[in-house]
Amino acid sequence: MDLHVIFSSLLGLLFTPKLLGLMLLAIPLGIFFGCVPGLGGKLGIVLLIPFVYGMDPLPGAVFLLSMHAIVHTGGIVPSILFGVPTNGPEAPLLADGYPLVRNGQAGRALGAALSAAGIGGMIGVVCLALILPVVEPFVLSFSPIEFFWLAIIGITLISALAGKMLVQGLIVGCFGWLIGMIGLDPQTGVQRYTFNQLFLWDGFDVISGVLALYALPEMMQLGRGKSKREAGVPEINPEVTKYTFAEVWDGVKENFRHWGLTITTAVMGTFIGMIPGLGGEAAGWMCYAFAVSRSKDPERFGKGAIEGVIAPSTGMNAKEGGGLLPTLFFGVPAGSGMAIMLGALIMLGIKPGPLMIVHDLPLVWSLIWAIAISNLLCTVLLLVVGKHMSSIAHIRANVLVPVVLVFALLGTYLAKDHWESLLVFAGMGAIGYVMRRNHWPRPCFIIGLVLGPTAELSFHKAFALHGLTFLVQPTSLVMMSIIAVTLFFNLRKTYRRKPGAVAAAHPTPTGGSI
Amino acid sequence: MSRIAMTIAAFLFASVPLAQAADSAEEFYKGKTITYVVSTAPGGGYDTYGRLVARYMNKYMPDSKIIIRNIPGAGHVVGANTIYAAKPDGLTIGTFNTGLIYLQLLKESGVRFDLAKMSWIGKAASDTRVLVVSKSSGVKTVQELLDSSKPPIKLFAAGVGSAGYIDTRLAISALHLNVQLIPGYNGSEGTMSMLRGETQGTIGSQSSYTQFVDDGNGVYIMEAGGAAGSKIPQADQFAKDDNARQLLKMIAAESDVARLTAGPPGIPADRLALLRSVFTKAMADPQLLADAKKMDAPIAPATGEHVQQVIADALQQTPQNLQLLTQAVRAGQ
Incomplete structure (x- = not known):
């Protein structure tokens, strides 16, 4: 690989005032689109396209990519502090991020998540650079068979996430899967559970589900409690809000304490991002589930385990680098965000395809560097500013609840533009509230909702292509053994431990409420 | 002499209502906001064409404002239903997939539009x-x-x-x-x-x-x-x-009629005529053609009248053909 091209692209970015200026402009915009529930990177690109219209390919693409690459980093702050996921991919952060905040560890949680996102973004870019030479065979090696088994592996991780509450976890997971079946049957076109309602034809919206399941119950609990302590939230203590940079730094260092996890989930995220069809929601949850499955104490998860914050953060940012690969070199967008990006790139005069590696290598490297630099700058910026933002977490309930609910409702409505989503929000919120009260594991629902349909569709395709013989192909056999082994160890881990041992080892003030 | 003058006067008099109609349509749109419904989420082909058409129609209606509203859902059905049910004042128009012809022919539940009755403004491209x-x-x-x-x-x-x-x-x-x-x-x-x-x-x-x-x-x-x-x-x-x-x-x-623009049934004739002429002007705009080329979005326009004819023809299928269509679709089930 030509080192000259690689570094002249970097220098070009840093020392061309226009390019650097556009990147500096893109960062606050990206944070904004990430912060406000329901906006997100996709809408961001669409809204910014008129502004890059007529720009040269390089500055236009650098601007859009820099903005898009950090949207998830921007979403980290509200997701963790308010327990409100701003967009689908941030949802896994809630499981442990919000409990950490309630335990008075906002600084540590934010430090860990933000730096993990930055590191994830950087590793994603490194992986992308390393893979450039062998791009084609890699992306092509994923068929519906692999998709099917990846989804099934994700689903079996319910066994690890649910911990002691395995039965409840399975019920919740199946419920999620059931809800995921709403819409047109992918194989027969028959309407399933749509009750003749057009808004249900495209299926149940993941973001409405996540917002309803998390935001509403948390806010109800906060609102009905006589005090925050009763609601599982620390009393307002000015001292707690004034956490120091040392705490944030401590969070940053968690990434290095768990360096194995950080690197593995970043690499996982990159690869998930490269595979068209797996989508943004999957990356975070798969990394989260991976963190749970490799932990010695999976029961800590959902109650404020720092690994539960690191894994999805690295995963969701790393996938942005990965997602660029099929988009640029196959003209095949990896996800819906990249699909819009692809359209924007074409509009700017960039012709994605295998030939880019021959003709446009400097441009490719500039884009890679743009993602890396914006990740780095955004992380540093939010680590500094996030400290001020985190005091918001200790706002009185009577101020916080209405504000968060307004944003949650807005996000639910914006996600699909159907007013009926608001009814779904209320209904799912009520279910979420009951689940929260009884400490049923809510992430299992999202796993069923997101991965269930992927598994179903991939099964149909694999079956149509190969018949049932696909189950005995080498890939399938390997994947099945992986599933059997993880299931065995997860269940053994859960049932061999003496009751009470976990609680004693990891006291969680707020109790288990994933 | 006076006869000639009379004729001219009569001619002028007769043409007044026509001129007035065009004037009143233009007058009507002055300062108004037109909503252009795109039946998909932002991004993708329909959105690209919708935004292009809206932007350049706006160029020829400088006193109005055309805004885009994305109404995705149920494979364009929600968007088409919305356009169909909109007040026919000429302030709501939009675009959707021509494949909805099939859904209408198959009498799918959820279809609340009749494509034959819609006010067709034009199409921007064919999609072979x-x-x-x-x-x-x-x-x-x-x-x-x-x-x-x-x-x-x-x-x-x-x-x-x-x-x-x-x-x-x-x-x-x-x-x-x-x-x-x-x-x-x-x-x-x-x-x-x-x-x-x-x-x-x-x-x-x-x-x-x-x-x-x-x-x-x-x-x-x-x-x-x-x-x-x-x-x-x-x-x-x-x-x-x-x-x-x-x-x-x-x-x-x-495939002949793609990237279409339509409004609800019953838009007043003068406003529809104005929208159609603005659409035609926009499609011939050199800047639009240059932009479309840049975006890899081919332009092969046709008038609203033409689109109306093609759609009406496509909807006129014999019972035998409808049965063939139903069989063709249900064969996979």
């Missing part, structure tokens, strides 16, 4: 349907797909019930193609599956596969509703009877 096969499939002509002694080749399609799926089913029924149809490939997954060699081809809109073919990964072996002079063989030359030709006509109609 092609049968594209991957290079690795080794298939070079349609004849190879007619030979049932060979193992069937695998064609992918989007979800069951989607326009792409129905196109493929209709073509298979009409030409008795020896293929296995594998639905469920959304967006770019299908292209990937051809590159992987897992499927061998598909029937889809030509614009989606231009790059695939340009990169040398595949070839077009048949088209339906293409422009005159195309080198790709037309589908109806493989049709053996009238039934087959009728079925193929449905695909051709769908």
Whole structure:
């Protein structure tokens, strides 16, 4: 690989005032689109396209990519502090991020998540650079068979996430899967559970589900409690809000304490991002589930385990680098965000395809560097500013609840533009509230909702292509053994431990409420 | 002399209402906001065309403001329902997939529009349907797909019930193609599956596969509703009877009218005329053509009157054809 091209692209970015200026402009915009529930990177690109219209390919693409690459980093702050996921991919952060905040560890949680996102973004870019030479065979090696088994592996991780509450976890997971079946049957076109309602034809919206399941119950609990302590939230203590940079730094260092996890989930995220069809929601949850499955104490998860914050953060940012690969070199967008990006790139005069590696290598490297630099700058910026933002977490309930609910409702409505989503929000919120009260594991629902349909569709395709013989192909056999082994160890881990041992080892003030 | 003057006066008098009508339509739109409904989420072809059309229509209605509203859902049905149900004051127009013709013919539940009654403003492009096969499939002509002694080749399609799926089913029924149809490939997954060699081809809109073919990964072996002079063989030359030709006509109609703009039924005639003329002017704007070229968005416009005719024809199917359509769609279930 030509080192000259690689570094002249970097220098070009840093020392061309226009390019650097556009990147500096893109960062606050990206944070904004990430912060406000329901906006997100996709809408961001669409809204910014008129502004890059007529720009040269390089500055236009650098601007859009820099903005898009950090949207998830921007979403980290509200997701963790308010327990409100701003967009689908941030949802896994809630499981442990919000409990950490309630335990008075906002600084540590934010430090860990933000730096993990930055590191994830950087590793994603490194992986992308390393893979450039062998791009084609890699992306092509994923068929519906692999998709099917990846989804099934994700689903079996319910066994690890649910911990002691395995039965409840399975019920919740199946419920999620059931809800995921709403819409047109992918194989027969028959309407399933749509009750003749057009808004249900495209299926149940993941973001409405996540917002309803998390935001509403948390806010109800906060609102009905006589005090925050009763609601599982620390009393307002000015001292707690004034956490120091040392705490944030401590969070940053968690990434290095768990360096194995950080690197593995970043690499996982990159690869998930490269595979068209797996989508943004999957990356975070798969990394989260991976963190749970490799932990010695999976029961800590959902109650404020720092690994539960690191894994999805690295995963969701790393996938942005990965997602660029099929988009640029196959003209095949990896996800819906990249699909819009692809359209924007074409509009700017960039012709994605295998030939880019021959003709446009400097441009490719500039884009890679743009993602890396914006990740780095955004992380540093939010680590500094996030400290001020985190005091918001200790706002009185009577101020916080209405504000968060307004944003949650807005996000639910914006996600699909159907007013009926608001009814779904209320209904799912009520279910979420009951689940929260009884400490049923809510992430299992999202796993069923997101991965269930992927598994179903991939099964149909694999079956149509190969018949049932696909189950005995080498890939399938390997994947099945992986599933059997993880299931065995997860269940053994859960049932061999003496009751009470976990609680004693990891006291969680707020109790288990994933 | 006075007779001439009288004639002129009479002529002027007679033309007043006409001029007044045009004036009043222009007067009406002054300072008003027009909502242009795009029946998909932001991004993608329909959104691109919708925004392009709206921006350049606005150029010729400088005293009004055209805003885009994305109303996705149920494969364009929600958007089309919304446009159909809008107040027919000429302030709500929009775009959706022509494949909705099929849904209307099939009387799908949820369809609350009648395309025959809508106020058609124009279309921006044609979207030829092609049968594209991957290079690795080794298939070079349609004849190879007619030979049932060979193992069937695998064609992918989007979800069951989607326009792409129905196109493929209709073509298979009409030409008795020896293929296995594998639905469920959304967006770019299908292209990937051809590159992987897992499927061998598909029937889809030509614009989606231009790059695939340009990169040398595949070839077009048949088209339906293409422009005159195309080198790709037309589908109806493989049709053996009238039934087959009728079925193929449905695909051709769908591909002829694409990227359309329409409003609800009953827009006052003068306002509709104004919208149509603005649309036509926008389509001829050199700047629009330059932008469209940059975006790889071909422009082949037609007037609202033409679109209305094509849609009306496509909706006039004999009961026998409707049955063929129903069979073609239900065959996969």
